[in-house]
Structure formats: C-alpha cells, structure tokens
Amino acid sequence: MREEEGAAGENDVASEEAVRGAMAGLDRDNDARAKLALAAELILQRHPRLAHISPRDLVQEALLRTLQARRKWRPAQIGFLGHVIGAMRSIASAATKSATRGTVQAEPLEVITDDGEAREAVPLESTPSVEDTLIATEERAIGEARLDAFHQELTKDKEAMAIYERLCEGMPKRDIRAALGMSDREFWTVDRRLSRLIDRLFKAD
Amino acid sequence: MTMNSRTADRLLDSALDFIEHAPNDEFLAFLADTGRDRETLSQVAGSAIASALKRHGEQKRLAAKAQFLESKAAYERRRMELPKTIAEKMVLLTRLLADSAAAGMRPSLAHRDLSSVPEEELDSILIQLIELTSRKR
Numbered sequence: 001m002r003e004e005e006g007a008a009g010e011n012d013v014a015s016e017e018a019v020r021g022a023m024a025g026l027d028r029d030n031d032a033r034a035k036l037a038l039a040a041e042l043i044l045q046r047h048p049r050l051a052h053i054s055p056r057d058l059v060q061e062a063l064l065r066t067l068q069a070r071r072k073w074r075p076a077q078i079g080f081l082g083h084v085i086g087a088m089r090s091i092a093s094a095a096t097k098s099a100t101r102g103t104v105q106a107e108p109l110e111v112i113t114d115d116g117e118a119r120e121a122v123p124l125e126s127t128p129s130v131e132d133t134l135i136a137t138e139e140r141a142i143g144e145a146r147l148d149a150f151h152q153e154l155t156k157d158k159e160a161m162a163i164y165e166r167l168c169e170g171m172p173k174r175d176i177r178a179a180l181g182m183s184d185r186e187f188w189t190v191d192r193r194l195s196r197l198i199d200r201l202f203k204a205d
Numbered sequence: 206m207t208m209n210s211r212t213a214d215r216l217l218d219s220a221l222d223f224i225e226h227a228p229n230d231e232f233l234a235f236l237a238d239t240g241r242d243r244e245t246l247s248q249v250a251g252s253a254i255a256s257a258l259k260r261h262g263e264q265k266r267l268a269a270k271a272q273f274l275e276s277k278a279a280y281e282r283r284r285m286e287l288p289k290t291i292a293e294k295m296v297l298l299t300r301l302l303a304d305s306a307a308a309g310m311r312p313s314l315a316h317r318d319l320s321s322v323p324e325e326e327l328d329s330i331l332i333q334l335i336e337l338t339s340r341k342r
Contacts (some may be wrong), residue, residue: 020258023254025322026273027254031229033246033247033248033251034236034243034244034247035232037249037253038224038236038241038246039221039224039225040249042221042224043217043221046214055253056249056253057253059249059250059254059257060253060254060256060260063254063257064261065260067257067261068264080247081217081225082225085214085225089217089221133282143213144209147212168215173219173222173226184228186212188227188228190236191219191223191231192223192227192238194223195235196235196238196239198219199239201216202213
C-alpha cells in the first residue's frame, strides 16, 4: 500500500489526507481488509483478557487513532497495513496491562508536590490480591501445557520446527529463509503451516 | 498472559508477519485451512473503516463547535468589559484610534459615520481595536 504514501521524508508523519487516502485504498481491497480483520482476531486471541473487545472495534480504534495522529503513520518507514497491525498490537498490549492492573486506563497519576504547584507523574502500582495471584498461576500453568502441546505438534513438521527454533533465537524471517535455503514459495507454504499451529494455540488459549 | 510472554509475542509476531507479507494465494489457503471466510473478514474491516471515519468526523464537528462556542463566549466577556453608555464608548473609540495612530497603525474607518453605527457594531469595532492595540504593545 506504499502507493498511498503522502509524505516524503523518512520520519515524516502522514497528513490526515494521506491517511484517508490509505484507508480508501484499503477499503477497495477485499484481501487487504480480510488481512486486517484476521490480524485483529489473532491479536485478540493472544490477549484473552480482552474478550469484551471485538476485532471490528480493535481495527476501528487503530484507524481512529491514526486519523487523529495519536498513532503516527510514517509512510516512508512502513506500509499502511503494517502500521495498522502494529497499532492494534500496541493498543491490545496496553489494554491487557491495564486490565491486569485492574485500572481503567494506563495513564500515570499526578500528585501535588510540597510546593503546592508542581506536579509529578507517579506510575500506577499494582497490588494483586491473593485471588488474582492464584488465577494468574493457574492461567500460566494452562498456557504452558498448551505450549507443550504446540511443541508436540511442531515435532511432526520438521520444516516448521526449523523456522520456529530460529524465531525463538530472535532471527528475522528474511534471515531464516536465507539460512534454511528455501525458495520464497517453499518458505511461505511452511510458514502457513506454522501460522496455522499458532492460530490453533491462541484459539485454544 | 497465560504462557511465556516472550514466546507468545514472538509467535504472534510471526503469524502477523505471515498475514502482512505472505502471497495472496497462501493467505487464502490459510483462511481455508482455519475455516475462515474472506468475505466475512473483509466486511468486518469495511465496517470498522466506515465507523472510524464517521467517529472522526463527529469528533471534529464537536471540536469545531466547542471552539466556536468558546470564541463566542470570549467575545461576550470582552463586550461586558466595555463602557456601558454610547458616550463613554465614543470616548474610548477616540482614545483607541489615537493610540493606534501613535503606534503607527492606520485602522480603516474612513468614510464611516460613526455617529450612526449600531451599538453592536460599535462594540465589535472597539473589541477589534483593543486587540489590535494590545498586540502592538
């Protein structure tokens, strides 16, 4: 979607007009729209505490924040689809952190200091209850069991396992493809199988 | 956060990278593999796009309305600070015109018969002159 770019410099933030243009481009492309909604679904599956948020709401929020320049899109650095996916990921992470702390939003607290005028920000402190701790421990145990099952499934697919192992080492995908000596076609087919297992893992979550 | 967070994040990144960069036929095959319907998904995003544009438009309209009301209220506040009688207002007008001339400004009131100007318009002229002269100070 780089043809929708509205700014020239590497760090230039897209204007509202450029964002609207990119949204119109997205709206005309059925596959790109499906990709966006699927990305939202996967992100929300990864964040089970956000069960009250729908994929549509998450896509809408990311687009709205981009229109308002609260999430800045730099077209020279990233395409619009990638930007919106990144925005959704970040919104979901922040909302999960907030939900975990039991706070409505992750804004820092402000307090009046001794001089009565200056204010300073104080990060929210979380004090989990015994119940919260027990639930978190149980959730973690279930998650680890699912991850074990995921690993078991992966052992049946040596090529997908090879990609996964390198991902866990923090290797970027383009380097993995080169390291495994796969053609583009082979790589994406194996990556599809890995993505299917990841989808199943998060869905079960 | 029900499993090793870093592993889960890497796996999510990997799946998102696939969605963003995989060739369309592989993406469509993934949808078929996982029992998803492309049309349903694209409708979800289409609805989100329409809704984001609508909400943004509403918020902009509300912001513009708030700005208009604020500037109207500010004008009324300034108007309340003006002298009450026409005679006092004319004295103020004369002083402001002198001040602005002294400051090198030439407010364009030529050919205006200020004695027959409606009071509201006179107030508006006074407020503009006050702003103009205070900006020059």
